[in-house]
Amino acid sequence: MSKEPEHPLGIDELLERVREGLERIGPREAFAATADGALLVDIRYAALRDRDGLIPGALVVERNELEWRLDPQGSHRAPEATSHDLHVVIICNEGYASSLAAASLKQLGLHRATDLVGGFQAWRSAGLPVQAPAA
Template sequence: MAVSEERSGEHVGIDELLERVRSEIDRISPTAAHAAYEAGDALLVDTRYAALRDRDGLIPGALVVERNELEWRLDPLGSHRAPEADSHDLRVVVLCNEGYASSLAVDSLRRLGLHRATDLIGGFQAWKAAGLPVLLPAATRD
């Protein structure tokens, strides 16, 4: 049973929901995500909104899909899917800014059958702090 399929009448706060979701996900560190991407074993999906991407930069090779489009773009059966979303066996590593919203997004992707979906511990900020590749915004490169 997916975490979001709670019993009728049960009220769960966001902290408990996040804990439940994460108990079902084998989350991945930035270095492990980078290695999986480099080995061709994972699709990195950046769900941060445009202002954060413009401020902090991009992860080279990551597919940018804002959160409100995630399920539409990654459902292998969907008519609006991204070309990369061609299988339910696809290993998707979702990242947000700090690793909270991405955990909840993974729960939704798993309900669509993407059983290998996971998220990046600490999000983009942890990736950047680990010294992994980041394409800086043009304003900071000058």
């Protein structure tokens, strides 16, 4: 039987700890990383993608499918999930859920997984390419 921790982590503390293990990058760094083969992965839910648009070239993966789609050894992996050495940049709406998702991918052995500081909103604010939502 496992013993419960004396002081359970709150989400803010968990997020802080998770981010200590990530080399988070900003929008312009993420954009430049794609030229070197980085894979941008958009985990925003459909309503946000429909409202705000998409990052051209980003792989869209629902958060609840992320680990299955990006595990290079998984039977349900995306074609882009070719190696544990893949540089993956997770993008959520504002850069919170993406940190937790990137940490989860690191646990699967994707040692170069990280996330975008400020998420999609920071990308758009930086004036980087966004594909308009479908009408």
